[in-house]
Amino acid sequence: MSQYAHPSVLVDTQWLANHLNDPNFRIIEVDMSPEPYKNAHIPGAVFWNIFTDLLLPDLKMNLDARAFEKLMARSGITNDTTVIAYGSYPGTGAWIFWLLKVFGHENVRVLNGGYQKWKSEGHPLATELSTFADTDYRAKTPDERLRVLHNEVQTSIGLCDCVLLDVRTLQEYSGEWFFNQPSKEGELTGHIPGAVHLEHILTLNEDGTFKSFNELKNLYNSKGITADKEVFPYCAIGGRSGSIWFVLKYLLGYPNVRNYDGSWNEWSRLPDVAIER
Secondary structure (H helix, E strand, C coil), rough: CCCCHHHEECCCHHHHHHHHCCCEEEEEECCCCCCHHCCECCCCCEEEEHHHHHHCCCCCEECCCHHHHHHHCCCCCCCEEEEEEEECCCCCHHHHHHHHCCCCCCEEEECCCCHHHHEEEHCCCCCCCCCCCCCCCCCCCCCCHEEECCCHHHHHCCCCEEEECCCHHHHHHHHHECCCEEECCCCCCCCCCCCCCCCCHHEEECCCCCCHHHHHHHHCCCCCCCCCEEEEEECCHHHHHHHHHHHHHHCCCCCHHHHHCCHHHHHCCCCCCCCCC
């Protein structure tokens, strides 16, 4: 991991195993359902539900500072706590890294390989729910420098120094699927005109860890996604694209990357925007 631009943002499974009982750390597991967490999770991990804790009913990212403060407080997290994020879905921890940075949380790490690697290596698992005393957490004003809004995305179409990066599946990009499943009548599918397609899963090895610096650099350079350009990744609801923001900015050191967290959930519902299939 030492070749990455900011290697300290990643921790490996053995490091976490050595720090399970450190009171200065809080482990967060993120998933769409609590059932996998209830069956087995990393000891001491607190569960965050993607749909009820992180998203609004319309599937937009919940970026209300008060709601974020309550989530962190009930998770036993203070402003000085180091958060270690992981999920059962590849790249989830990196998305949470982006979210916490939006609200100015200083100490965040991503478990490289996530739950998949932790379990495969035989590290301990727990079934009891992790609870901690509430804290008094204070979020900073959301950092808009980490986000790009739809109006700027629209004006960036066709610019040679800006890359719109679609990190969804090929089926979503081509218009066959809507939000990771076959489209239904009335759902607008496709992609933002001119967007380069590079699925987020290609940044990961089979064991769920991130590919090496050189592999990642070659992957993005092969698509013309270079560090001298501004890059706007997007997906369906901003999670997968948040993980690619992490890869580009913290692993490769790209200086100008912003997550379009509105993503296809927003773009497909906007009036008078172009859609390509």
